[in-house]
Amino acid sequence: MRLVVDLNKCQGYAQCAFLAPDVFALHGEEALLYDPRAAEEQRERLARAVAACPVQAITADGLDGAGGATAEAGQGESGGR
Ligand code: SF4
16 A cells, blocks of 8 residues: 655654554654555554544555545546456
8 A cells, every 4th residue: 555644744743653653653753754655454554544643644545445534536546456
């Protein structure tokens, strides 16, 4: 799964790092590091992190229905599998 964090929006609240520590890590007060290709097993945690981010800075592909708060463009674009 691919994800992107808009670091211009991110305020370093660390909700994501708390909810999906294998995907997000906060270094210091403001520097958010994340894995842009999260493992499939992280889907549920990632969905929670997306939903919990106070500024909606996290965008993830292929999170359909898991969190309910993600992008509208879930269907049609990726004709993958
Ligand atoms: S929850 Fe959102 S604002 Fe907080 S560190 Fe993660 S991406 Fe940034």
